[in-house]
Amino acid sequence: MFGWQGKALRINLSNGLVETELIAEELLEDYLGGCMLARKIAELENISAKNNKLIMANGVLTGTGTPGAALCAIGAYVSSEFFC
Structure with missing residues (x-):
C-alpha cells in the first residue's frame, strides 16, 4: 500500500494554509483508493453543509499504465447517503 505514500494534502482555501x-494504515488497507477512500475520509471528517469539503483520491493502479488507471475520484459530500 505505498502508492499514496500514506499521505494526504490538506489545503484550506479560506486562509491559504497547506x-x-x-493517512492511517488501517484506512489504506481497508479502502484501496478512489471513491471508497474519499467517502470514508468524508465520513470521518463529520462534514456538514457549512464546512463542506472537496475530496480528490486516486486509485491503486494510478501510474501503472493500466487502461483506466489515470482516473481519480472527485467527490463532494451531499448527504449521508450520497458521496462521489
Whole structure:
C-alpha cells in the first residue's frame, strides 16, 4: 500500500494554509483508493453543509499504465447517503 505514500494534502482555501498529513494504515488497507477512500475520509471528517469539503483520491493502479488507471475520484459530500 505505498502508492499514496500514506499521505494526504490538506489545503484550506479560506486562509491559504497547506498541510501534509499521514493517512492511517488501517484506512489504506481497508479502502484501496478512489471513491471508497474519499467517502470514508468524508465520513470521518463529520462534514456538514457549512464546512463542506472537496475530496480528490486516486486509485491503486494510478501510474501503472493500466487502461483506466489515470482516473481519480472527485467527490463532494451531499448527504449521508450520497458521496462521489
